[in-house]
Amino acid sequence: MPDEGPTVPAEILKSWLGEVFTRAGMPADDAAIEAECLLAAHFRGFDTHGVPCVPPYIECLRAGRINPRPAIRIQRRSPWAIAVDGNNGMGHVVATRAMRAAIEAADEIGIGVACVRHSNHFGAACIYPMMALESDCIGVAMANAAPNVVPWGSREPLLGTNPIAVAVPAGRHPPFVFDMATSVVARRKIRIAAEADQPIPEGWAVDAEGRPATTARAAMKGSLLPFGGAKGSALAMLSDVLAGVMTGAQFAGTVLSTYTNHEREVDSGNLLVAMKVASFMPVAAFKRRMDTLIERVGTLSPAEGFDEVRMAGARGAALERERRKFGIPLAARSAAEMARIGEDLGVPFPAQSTMRPD
Numbered sequence: 001m002p003d004e005g006p007t008v009p010a011e012i013l014k015s016w017l018g019e020v021f022t023r024a025g026m027p028a029d030d031a032a033i034e035a036e037c038l039l040a041a042h043f044r045g046f047d048t049h050g051v052p053c054v055p056p057y058i059e060c061l062r063a064g065r066i067n068p069r070p071a072i073r074i075q076r077r078s079p080w081a082i083a084v085d086g087n088n089g090m091g092h093v094v095a096t097r098a099m100r101a102a103i104e105a106a107d108e109i110g111i112g113v114a115c116v117r118h119s120n121h122f123g124a125a126c127i128y129p130m131m132a133l134e135s136d137c138i139g140v141a142m143a144n145a146a147p148n149v150v151p152w153g154s155r156e157p158l159l160g161t162n163p164i165a166v167a168v169p170a171g172r173h174p175p176f177v178f179d180m181a182t183s184v185v186a187r188r189k190i191r192i193a194a195e196a197d198q199p200i201p202e203g204w205a206v207d208a209e210g211r212p213a214t215t216a217r218a219a220m221k222g223s224l225l226p227f228g229g230a231k232g233s234a235l236a237m238l239s240d241v242l243a244g245v246m247t248g249a250q251f252a253g254t255v256l257s258t259y260t261n262h263e264r265e266v267d268s269g270n271l272l273v274a275m276k277v278a279s280f281m282p283v284a285a286f287k288r289r290m291d292t293l294i295e296r297v298g299t300l301s302p303a304e305g306f307d308e309v310r311m312a313g314a315r316g317a318a319l320e321r322e323r324r325k326f327g328i329p330l331a332a333r334s335a336a337e338m339a340r341i342g343e344d345l346g347v348p349f350p351a352q353s354t355m356r357p358d
Helices: 010-023 028-043 051-063 091-109 127-135 187-195 216-221 230-245 283-298 314-326 332-345
Strands: 004-008 073-076 081-085 111-119 137-143 164-168 176-180 268-276 328-331
Touching: 004 010, 004 332, 010 028, 010 051, 010 332, 028 051, 028 091, 028 127, 028 314, 051 187, 051 328, 051 332, 073 091, 081 091, 091 111, 091 127, 091 137, 091 268, 127 137, 127 164, 127 268, 137 230, 187 216, 230 268, 328 332
Parallel strands: 081 111
Antiparallel strands: 004 328, 073 081, 111 268, 137 164, 137 268, 164 176
16 A cells, blocks of 8 residues: 555544644534544544544634534424534534434434534544444434535536435444445545546546546546436435425535635534334344344355455444554555644644554
8 A cells, every 4th residue: 555654543543633623723522522523434444534634624623614612502392303503513513412412312202303504524424323322222314515416417516425324233243334425436535536646437427527537636627426326316315305405504506515615604414313222122122133134144145256245334343343453544645644733733643553453
C-alpha cells in the first residue's frame, strides 16, 4: 500500500480528536461525541468518514460555517415523536443526541422517532442505529445531503447520496448492520481518487455533460449515479422524503455541502428510529431467531470466487475487534494532515504506532 501510514491506538486517537475539537471551539462533551463517532466510522471500516473528515470540519468550525456550540432543541411532540432542531451544529453531535432521545422514548413506550433539521454531515450512518442495540432496540437512520446524484433517467443532479442504515440485535452472533449510500459509491471516495488523480470504474458517475465518467476529476465536475438504477433512485427519493420533507429540513436539491457551503446553513435532515424488540416478543426469543437466520446464511455454499456467505455486519464486527486490539490504520497523507492540524491547534498528533496483524 503506497500511502500506508501509522496505525494509532484507538484510545489515543480518540483522546487526540476530542482535544482537537475542543480547541476548535466545541464544548468538551460535544467534542467527545465527535471523537467517538469518527472513531466508530473507522471501527466499521468507513475510513473515508473518519479522520479524513477532520480538516474540512475544523475549517467549517473556525470559519463559523458550523456552529461549534449549538443550542440543540429536542421537543417531544407526542410520547413517541421527537422534533430536533440542530441549530447548525456538528451533524454527529446533533444525531447522537436525537438518537438518545428516540431510544429513551422506545424504552418508555416501545418506539421513538426523531426528525432532525438544521444539521450537517453526520458521518457513517450506521453509528446511530448501533446506539439502539444496547437497549435491545432495532435502530434505523436516514439522512439527506447536497445534490450530487442524478435521479434515474436524468442528466442533472437533484438527490444526495442519502444513506440508509439499520442495526438489529442478535444473540451469539454479531448484530445485523446494514449501511449504504443510495449512490453507487460515497462522493468522498471520488474526492480522494481525484486528489490522487486516479481513474474510477465506469458506472460510478457521469461527467458535467451527463456522459459516463472514467476519471475522478471528471466525476467531481459531474454527478454520481444511483445504485441499481431506478431502484436506488427511488430509495434516495424516499430518504429525501423522510429525512428532508418530513423533518422540515432542506430537500430536493437545496441541501448545501458541509465542505463547500459559504452561502447559508447546510440544513440537512435526519430520520432516526428506535424500536423496542420486547414490544413484539421476548428479547431472548428474538435473539435466538436472529441467530438462526445468521447461521442459515453462514452455512450456505459459497458461489465461485467467494470464501463464505456472510450476514450484513459480520465484516464490520470482525474489523472492529481487530482495530480495537491493533489500532486504527491511517493513510500517510491523512496522518500528515492530522500532524499539521495538531501543530496549528497546539495538540501534537500521536506519533506512536502499534503492530498490525499479519
